[in-house]
Amino acid sequence: MQTAVTDENRPRQPGQTTVEPVIQVEDLVKCYKKARRNAVDGVSFSVPAGSLFALLGPNGAGKTTVISILTTTLSPTAGRVRIAGYDLETQSPQIRRNIGIVFQKPSLDQNLTAEENVRLHAALYGIYPYRPGFRLMPAAYRQQVEALAELLGISDSLFKPVKTFSGGMKRKLEILRGLLHRPAVLFLDEPTTGLDPESRHSLWDYLRRVRATGRTTIFLTTHYLEEVEEADAVCIMSRGKIVAAGTPEQLKTNLTQASLLLDSPERARLRQELQQLGVPFQEGTVFELPVAGPQVQHLLKRLETPLSLVQTRTPSLEEAYLQIIGQHMLENEEE
Amino acid sequence: MSALSRSTATVSVASATASHHDELLRLIMEAPTQRPLNATWNTFVTIAAREVTRFLHDPTQLVFALFMPILLILGLDGPLQSSFGKAAGYNLMGFAITGMLALSFYQHTLIGILSLLEDRENDFTQELLIAPISRYALIFGKIVGASVVALLQGVLITLLGILFFHFPVSLPGLLLLGPVALLICFLGGAFGVLLISLFSSQRSASQVLPLLLFPQFFLGGVFIPMHNLPWYLDLLSKITPLLYAADLLRSVVYSGQPEYNQIVLQEPLINLVVVCALTLLCLVVGTILFVRSERER
Numbered sequence: 001m002q003t004a005v006t007d008e009n010r011p012r013q014p015g016q017t018t019v020e021p022v023i024q025v026e027d028l029v030k031c032y033k034k035a036r037r038n039a040v041d042g043v044s045f046s047v048p049a050g051s052l053f054a055l056l057g058p059n060g061a062g063k064t065t066v067i068s069i070l071t072t073t074l075s076p077t078a079g080r081v082r083i084a085g086y087d088l089e090t091q092s093p094q095i096r097r098n099i100g101i102v103f104q105k106p107s108l109d110q111n112l113t114a115e116e117n118v119r120l121h122a123a124l125y126g127i128y129p130y131r132p133g134f135r136l137m138p139a140a141y142r143q144q145v146e147a148l149a150e151l152l153g154i155s156d157s158l159f160k161p162v163k164t165f166s167g168g169m170k171r172k173l174e175i176l177r178g179l180l181h182r183p184a185v186l187f188l189d190e191p192t193t194g195l196d197p198e199s200r201h202s203l204w205d206y207l208r209r210v211r212a213t214g215r216t217t218i219f220l221t222t223h224y225l226e227e228v229e230e231a232d233a234v235c236i237m238s239r240g241k242i243v244a245a246g247t248p249e250q251l252k253t254n255l256t257q258a259s260l261l262l263d264s265p266e267r268a269r270l271r272q273e274l275q276q277l278g279v280p281f282q283e284g285t286v287f288e289l290p291v292a293g294p295q296v297q298h299l300l301k302r303l304e305t306p307l308s309l310v311q312t313r314t315p316s317l318e319e320a321y322l323q324i325i326g327q328h329m330l331e332n333e334e335e
Numbered sequence: 336m337s338a339l340s341r342s343t344a345t346v347s348v349a350s351a352t353a354s355h356h357d358e359l360l361r362l363i364m365e366a367p368t369q370r371p372l373n374a375t376w377n378t379f380v381t382i383a384a385r386e387v388t389r390f391l392h393d394p395t396q397l398v399f400a401l402f403m404p405i406l407l408i409l410g411l412d413g414p415l416q417s418s419f420g421k422a423a424g425y426n427l428m429g430f431a432i433t434g435m436l437a438l439s440f441y442q443h444t445l446i447g448i449l450s451l452l453e454d455r456e457n458d459f460t461q462e463l464l465i466a467p468i469s470r471y472a473l474i475f476g477k478i479v480g481a482s483v484v485a486l487l488q489g490v491l492i493t494l495l496g497i498l499f500f501h502f503p504v505s506l507p508g509l510l511l512l513g514p515v516a517l518l519i520c521f522l523g524g525a526f527g528v529l530l531i532s533l534f535s536s537q538r539s540a541s542q543v544l545p546l547l548l549f550p551q552f553f554l555g556g557v558f559i560p561m562h563n564l565p566w567y568l569d570l571l572s573k574i575t576p577l578l579y580a581a582d583l584l585r586s587v588v589y590s591g592q593p594e595y596n597q598i599v600l601q602e603p604l605i606n607l608v609v610v611c612a613l614t615l616l617c618l619v620v621g622t623i624l625f626v627r628s629e630r631e632r
Contacts, residue, residue: 071465096467107461111389123381124466129371130381132388144366151359161392179364209360216364 020085022184022217023047023070028079030065038077039065041240047233049184050214054228055221057237058325063221064104066237067189070219071101084184097125100178100186100216104193106170110163114154117162118145118177125181134159148176151206168199172206179210185217186210192224200224225318236321238328248317255323256315258292260299263309270305277302288313378472379479382463386447386480390487400443400488401495404435408500411558423560425594429501433588434557436492437581440485440516441523442548447481448527449544452537470626478524485520503592511587518610519580525614526576528621532628551577561600579609 023046030040040062047053055063068074070081072092081088084098101107108117115134119141123130128141135142149155152172154165162170171191178186188207192200204227210216220231228234229248236244236251244251263286264270274281274289279299282288286309291299296312371377390396412431419427463473493512496502530547534540553559554568555577564572572578583606586599 073461073465093467096465101461101465103461105461109385109389109462111392112385116385116388120381120385121462121466123371123377124463124468126370126374126377126467127368129369129377130384132384138369140367140369144363147359147362147366151356151363176363182364206360209357210364212357213360213364 020082021046022049022084023053023219024080024082025066025070026080028066028069028081029077030062030069030074031077038240040069040076043079043237043240043242045235045242045245047185047217047219049217050211051232052211052218052220052230054231054234055219055237056223056225056228056234056321057221060239061237062240063237064189067101067187067219067221071099071187072096097181098184100181100183102171102174102178102186102188102191104189106167106174108162108170108174111161113159114149114162114165114173115145115158117173118148118180121177122180127181144180148173152176166199168195168203171195171199171203175203175206175210179216183216185219188218188220188222190221190223192222192227200227225316225321229317234317236324238325239332243328244324251320251324252315252317255320257290258315259313260289260291260296261309261311261313262287262289262303262307264305264307266305270303270307273303273305286311375469375472378466378468379476382473382476383480383483386477387483387487390484397488400439401491404432404439404492405495407558408432408435415559423597425597426501427560429496429503430560430585430598431558432492432496432500432502433585434555434581436489436496436516437519437584438552438555438557438577439492440482440489440519441526441577441580443485443488444478444481444520444523445527445530445548446544447484448477448524448531449537449540450481451477452531452534452540471622474528474622474625478521478528481524481527482517482520485523486516489516503588505591508588508590511590512584515584515587518607518614519584522576522580522610522614522617525617525621528625529617530621532621532624535628551575554578555581556600557581560598576610576613579606579613582606583610 025046026044028040028043029038031038043062043066055066057063065074069076069088070083072088072095076088083095086092086094086098088095109120112120119130119134119137122128122141122144128138131137134145145158146155149158152169154169154173157164162173165173175186175188175191192203195203207218211218220228222228231248234244234246234248234251235242244255246254262270270287271283274287277299279289279291289299292312300310408428408431412427416427423430493502497504530540530544534543550571551557554561554572554575556572557577561572561578579601582600583603586595586603586606589595589598
């Protein structure tokens, strides 16, 4: 009996798989010509479709090298990479069609207008045929660009050279341009570096919206750790190797501890009471106790010394990150 | 009370804006596409059009392209014409402006291709090189785009030449000038592709470029006629690509003119063969090296 071909039982096309992770990297190695050590040294990870994945690490850790390899601009020395179901070595043109990239340095043509930059992108990715003028382009394109301009609030300056735009505006334009061809993965290499806090904030507003559509996986590198708190997965690299991986929560709980901060006008009495209760503490400008969750209330009930400060402290990813990198650097020095 | 209602109003406006933004984003990400019929051709046209658009956006480049030739001709051949014009037996200004025209086609296409290096460092080539486009379409689009720019400048130089600098005018000459100009542009473009495949940065290329261009100004007989040279200069002159390009252009422009035999050095056919062969050689070697050097760093 012949079964009807529905969406469920249609043989899977490459690039449409949902079970397979959208990015799969196995034992990736890159050694630059004339370099003594590997810039990327046996890195493996995978990224589930639709997630926000963050690659962290100090300068020179190999993040940009990894992104360059994944975006097909640099050939790896060894290792296997699959993106959107395509093999990096043999199917890089298909990969290019399925990814969008926002580079560390702006990649807009400064001498062209915003619309011309977008038109160039659309034509290069084969979404529309090129026509030498906005009005000559297909109606669907014009609608798309008008929506883009409205979203960015640049309807007035759409036809002005990009060099007149602010840094934050250029970045947003690049991100939206990168989404025109509906990439499966959007790579963002330090997208917020050099932006003021307000621009960073509004840029993340856009990225959250993009994520909410659920279509695009975001692969991010950044030095701003607070941007990564909402990531689904984080990998930390140091000297070409992955030194820690997991969700932000996992990294934080594995490495750092939540604590309770106390202070009192009668410090000696508080010190004595804590010692009597057998609670470990560190005394600095305030008392720091490794106490979290329901234990906090339990402890506070038993304390009789009047308190001037009660504060719970949840460690940030930044602290966890610094600890990981610090440890790794130390180990390397010992070697 | 009023403060409360105001804050609710703000929230509802904000959420309305947010949902409108989501709608816009959906429109951007889900607009129906309209695939071009031939992707390679579309890429080629897009890249070439970018070169021309950039040129049209940058008026200083245009002004510069016109002032330089005029300055050079007035400065170099003005004195020459008044001192030796009679001895030469033909107008040196006309000689120089035709040489200048060949140089302009060659040089401007060459420099146009070199902008690929500038792009690689600055901004845009990252976007170009990451796009799912054929490297060959990229290079040929770049050459044709730069050639169109050089030809536009060439038209202006020709007009100035006809008006002020004794540029010889004949109908067959002007008709043949087009294809010859295009060929010289391609020679410059092919040479440019070879250069960008050999030099990784704009800096190193722009240091070497004057070294490669300046001798050609003189040895190629752009401004000064190349007659009765000592043997070593004659040899150097014979290996200068621009010599053949300029001579080919003059053989077309001066065809049927009385001074043809004094001005044109070689058989046009020899010039044509040399220019075509050099173009092909540079283009093939340069393209192969360029495509390879991009990924193997």
